[in-house]
Amino acid sequence: MLSSVQMAHFVATGSLRMDAVVPDEMNRQAIEVLDNGIPGVPYGTPLSEAFVDSEFVQRLVQLPEVAGAIHSLVGPEPTVDHHAVHIRKAHEGEAQNLHGDAIIDVRPDAFDVQLMYYPQDVTLEMGGTLSVPGSHLRRTNESDTGRYQNLLGQTRLVCPAGTVQFLHHGIWHGGRKNDSAIDRYMFKIRFNPTVRQVRLWNLEDLYDEDVARELSQSFPWYENATGRLEIYNRVKLWQAITGDDTFDPDYWVTRVSNRPQRVVSQRSVNPHAKKVIA
Numbered sequence: 001m002l003s004s005v006q007m008a009h010f011v012a013t014g015s016l017r018m019d020a021v022v023p024d025e026m027n028r029q030a031i032e033v034l035d036n037g038i039p040g041v042p043y044g045t046p047l048s049e050a051f052v053d054s055e056f057v058q059r060l061v062q063l064p065e066v067a068g069a070i071h072s073l074v075g076p077e078p079t080v081d082h083h084a085v086h087i088r089k090a091h092e093g094e095a096q097n098l099h100g101d102a103i104i105d106v107r108p109d110a111f112d113v114q115l116m117y118y119p120q121d122v123t124l125e126m127g128g129t130l131s132v133p134g135s136h137l138r139r140t141n142e143s144d145t146g147r148y149q150n151l152l153g154q155t156r157l158v159c160p161a162g163t164v165q166f167l168h169h170g171i172w173h174g175g176r177k178n179d180s181a182i183d184r185y186m187f188k189i190r191f192n193p194t195v196r197q198v199r200l201w202n203l204e205d206l207y208d209e210d211v212a213r214e215l216s217q218s219f220p221w222y223e224n225a226t227g228r229l230e231i232y233n234r235v236k237l238w239q240a241i242t243g244d245d246t247f248d249p250d251y252w253v254t255r256v257s258n259r260p261q262r263v264v265s266q267r268s269v270n271p272h273a274k275k276v277i278a
C-alpha cells in the first residue's frame, strides 16, 4: 500500500513514480511481448478478469508494489478503461503535443489513474513522457493545451528500466521526441475505480507533517491568482479521499463554502412580513 505522504504527493502533483519496481527478468521479456501486442480488453472489464491472454500483464499488475499502488489509488477491483503500447521510434523527429487524457472532467472527488510502465532505461534523448506537475486539476479539454510548448517546472521522464508511474487522468503530458537510436517503449493501462476512493491506503502517517508539506507545494508555472485555485481543488480532493473536511490549511475552502444558515433571533428576513422568525 502507498503511504499517506505518497498519496499526498499524488494529490499535489498528479503523479507518482516508482523506480525499477519491475524485475529485470520481466523487463528483458517485455520488448518482445509489447512488439507482439497486448490483446484488447473490453471497456469496463474488472481487472481480475482482464488480460486473460496476457500472462505478462497479469504478472505486472500483481507485483506487490504495483498492486498496492493500484489499490491505494483506485481501490479493489478497478475496471480497465483501455490499454495501449506506445513506441516512440528512434530518430522519429516528432513530439506528441501536450494533452490530458480526458475531456473536461469535473469530478471533484474521484479520479482514474493511468499506469505507465517503462521496460528500458529511458534517457533524456529517448523522449520519456513529459508531464506538468500540478496540472491535473485544471479543467482543460483534452488536446487544447497542445499549443503550449514548454512550461516552467515540467518534467521529462528519465528513469531506470522497470519504472512504473501512475498519472492522474487530468495531468498534462505527452511523449517527447526520440532523438536517440533506440526505440522507446511504454505500456499504459487506464483504471476506473468501482468504489468510493476514500482511505484506501496505509493510513499510519495520515497526520505526518510531510503530508501537509506535500500538499502545500506550489509549481513555477502557476499564476499568482489562478494558481490558488489549484490549491483549492487539491484541498477539496484531499478532503474527499480522507473523508476529513476539516483539512484546510489556509482556509480557502472554508471561506468560499461559508454560507451560514442560522438566522439571528427576533429578526425578520422580510421586514414587511407579519410573522417574525425566531
Ligand SMILES: O=C(O)CCC(=O)C(=O)O
Binding pocket: 086, 087, 088, 096, 101, 127, 128, 129, 130, 173, 174, 175, 176, 186, 188
Ligand atoms: O508515449 C508517451 O510517453 C506518452 C503517451 C501518451 O501521452 C498517452 O498515452 O496518452
